[in-house]
Amino acid sequence: MGGALTSLVAVAGxxxxxxLTYVFQRRTAGRAEQFARDERLRRDRVSAYSAFAEAVMEYRHQELQVxxxxxxxxxxxxxERFEVEQGRLRSLALRARYRVQLLAEAPRLVELADQSLDAVAEIHRAKDATxxxxxxxxxEQRVERFVREAAGEVR
Structure with missing residues (x-):
């Protein structure tokens, strides 16, 4: 009987x-997956936010030239086709804004992106050089504000 009890205890152990090993491995794997998802989202946000700022500044430059x-x-x-380029850059900035909208956690970031685009749209209404x-x-100030806010989200 003692041998059977020893075997039973060994099997139970x-x-x-x-x-327990399975539970701990699942937890570790879950944490690793979550970390990978978070890091991928962070990289996507950095890419989208910097692409937006770049697109708006290029669009701004073109508006000033026009x-x-x-x-x-x-x-x-x-x-000769500078107006076509102007439209292309506006489209690029809008597409970048949509990426910001898809990835931003804070609604404030989308508002700042919209304010940046609105500021560029005002350039052609200028009455004089001043x-x-x-x-x-x-x-430029609105884009910088957007970048500062975006930096807080990707840290």
Missing amino acids: TLLGSA WLHRRGELTHPLP ELMEHGERT
């Missing part, structure tokens, strides 16, 4: 050890 060209204040000619520079600076 083995089963208990296997069950304004100067239309008023004859540019010393170098723009390519107002043009104000619109350009306002756009």
